[in-house]
Amino acid sequence: xxxxxxxxxxxxxxxxxxxxxxxxxxxxxxxxxxxxxxxxxxxxxxxxxxxxxxxxxxxxxxxxxxxxxxxxxxxxxxxxxxxxxxxxxxxxxxxxxxxxxxxxxxxxxxxxxxxxxxxxxxxxxxxxxxxxxxxxxxxxxxxxxxxxxxxxxxxxxxxxxxxxxxxxxxxxxx
Amino acid sequence: xxxxxxxxxxxxxxxxxxxxxxxxxxxxxxxxxxxxxxxxxxxxxxxxxxxxxxxxxxxxxxxxxxxxxxxxxxxxxxxxxxxxxxxxxxxxxxxxxxxxxxxxxxxxxxxxxxxxxxxxxxxxxxxxxxxxxxxxxxxxxxxxxxxxxxxxxxxxxxxxxxxxxxxxxxxxxxxxxxxxxxxxxxxxx
Numbered sequence: 001x002x003x004x005x006x007x008x009x010x011x012x013x014x015x016x017x018x019x020x021x022x023x024x025x026x027x028x029x030x031x032x033x034x035x036x037x038x039x040x041x042x043x044x045x046x047x048x049x050x051x052x053x054x055x056x057x058x059x060x061x062x063x064x065x066x067x068x069x070x071x072x073x074x075x076x077x078x079x080x081x082x083x084x085x086x087x088x089x090x091x092x093x094x095x096x097x098x099x100x101x102x103x104x105x106x107x108x109x110x111x112x113x114x115x116x117x118x119x120x121x122x123x124x125x126x127x128x129x130x131x132x133x134x135x136x137x138x139x140x141x142x143x144x145x146x147x148x149x150x151x152x153x154x155x156x157x158x159x160x161x162x163x164x165x166x167x168x169x170x171x172x173x174x
Numbered sequence: 175x176x177x178x179x180x181x182x183x184x185x186x187x188x189x190x191x192x193x194x195x196x197x198x199x200x201x202x203x204x205x206x207x208x209x210x211x212x213x214x215x216x217x218x219x220x221x222x223x224x225x226x227x228x229x230x231x232x233x234x235x236x237x238x239x240x241x242x243x244x245x246x247x248x249x250x251x252x253x254x255x256x257x258x259x260x261x262x263x264x265x266x267x268x269x270x271x272x273x274x275x276x277x278x279x280x281x282x283x284x285x286x287x288x289x290x291x292x293x294x295x296x297x298x299x300x301x302x303x304x305x306x307x308x309x310x311x312x313x314x315x316x317x318x319x320x321x322x323x324x325x326x327x328x329x330x331x332x333x334x335x336x337x338x339x340x341x342x343x344x345x346x347x348x349x350x351x352x353x354x355x356x357x358x359x360x361x362x363x
Contacts, residue, residue: 017363023311025273027318052317054307059359066274066305086272086338088348088356114347158363165357172350 001083003070003109004093005101009121009151010069011053013093016157018055018067026051027079050076067161070105080108089115089168091160093151096120096129099137106138115168119149119160261322271306271321272338278303281332292323293332300333 002010015022027050053069068087071079090109094102102118109116120127120134129137131146140146145163149156279300286294295313304312310320327333338348348356 023308025307025310025317025320026314028316052307054311056305056308057360057363059356059363063355063359064276064305065356065359066307068273068307082273086274086348088353158360162357162360165353165360168348169350169353169357172347172353 001068001070001080001087001090001114002093003080003090003102003105003116004121005095005098005105008093008095008098008101010093013091013119013121013149013151013157013160014053014055014067014069016152016154017057017161019057020055022053022055022069024051024053050079052079077108081112084112084114087114089117089164091164092116092118093121093149094118094134095123096127096134097123099134102138106140115164115171116144117160117164117167118144118146119151120146121149121151125150261319264322271325271335273307273317274305274338275324276303276305276336276338277309277324277327278334278336279332280334285332289332293327296320296323296327297332303336 002013004010011022050071052071055067057065057067059065065088068083070083070090090105092102092105092109106116106118118131118134118138118140120129120131127148131148134140135142135146145167147160147163149160151157277296277300279297281297286297289297292313292315296309299309299312306320306324307317309315309324310317313320315323324333324335328335
């Protein structure tokens with residue numbers, strides 16, 4: 001899973017390593033009228049569409065890794081619950097200029113127990129803060145890796161994924 | 175998914191503020207009008223008056239939107255098929271499909287005759303293996319609908335489904351062997 005606040009670069013990150021252009025799947029949420037009322041003709045806000053971008057990487061003949069960008073609006077926790085099941089882990093992308101945007105994601109993964117790493121996405125190639133400063137600001141334990149990345153670059157995104165899987169593996173073996 | 179948690183298509187939560195919900199099902203949606211939200215306010219008030227007024231206005235934004243919309247306007251000028259029309263009104267698949275579950279068509283072309291168009295589209299797409307998420311995205315059908323349609327096809331024996339492996343003891347998390355394979359695969363990229 002690739003999580004983080006709005007506009008932090010989730011889809012960019014997915015697109016950087018995915019072998020396909022990121023695809024978008026949508027779930028239609030409705031108050032209670034599914035199957036009865038017209039869901040596509042929304043004069044009023046009785047339905048909400050939750051969009052999720054995702055990509056895929058074929059790792060082997062019989063092994064495909066899917067990267068799901070979580071829906072930006074963190075109130076759609078139920079979608080996250082769905083994704084967490086069977087997930088290897090999560091990369092929480094952080095824009096250090098808007099640190100608070102990542103709080104909901106960090107809280108969520110801490111509570112769910114899914115292994116996660118924090119990836120500081122340097123906009124315009126800048127990394128104004130050191131990982132240790134961010135660790136202190138976010139009150140993240142020493143076990144959770146914090147790395148810097150550039151979501152636009154394939155090598156960076158790949159390396160972030162490797163860090164995550166290594167971390168998940170360590171967590172399982174511990 | 176498209177299903178509100180716990181409440182499928184029944185949609186029987188009360189429209190009218192006056193009739194009150196018999197089973198408290200409205201609470202699931204966290205509407206301020208739900209009885210349990212009102213109660214905590216009641217005892218602490220100095221007098222009855224301040225808490226008599228709020229409920230009515232707070233209910234209104236939710237209620238009136240529903241009635242005017244449905245039948246007349248929609249059927250006239252809406253070009254799209256309603257998503258859940260394809261599923262016969264069902265909002266839940268017969269069994270839970272993971273979003274990343276892989277689908278592969280096993281049906282021979284002649285078996286597709288007489289199937290619903292949506293089922294045929296899925297079968298054509300999945301001649302090459304695809305995930306449920308890809309089916310939803312590539313055919314632009316909502317995820318919840320895609321899940322139901324794929325489950326139908328699986329039940330009819332027209333597609334094979336590969337649910338992602340996982341360690342049941344660890345809440346469906348991937349096992350160590352799988353993680354190692356993913357890691358080595360990523361390093362080889």
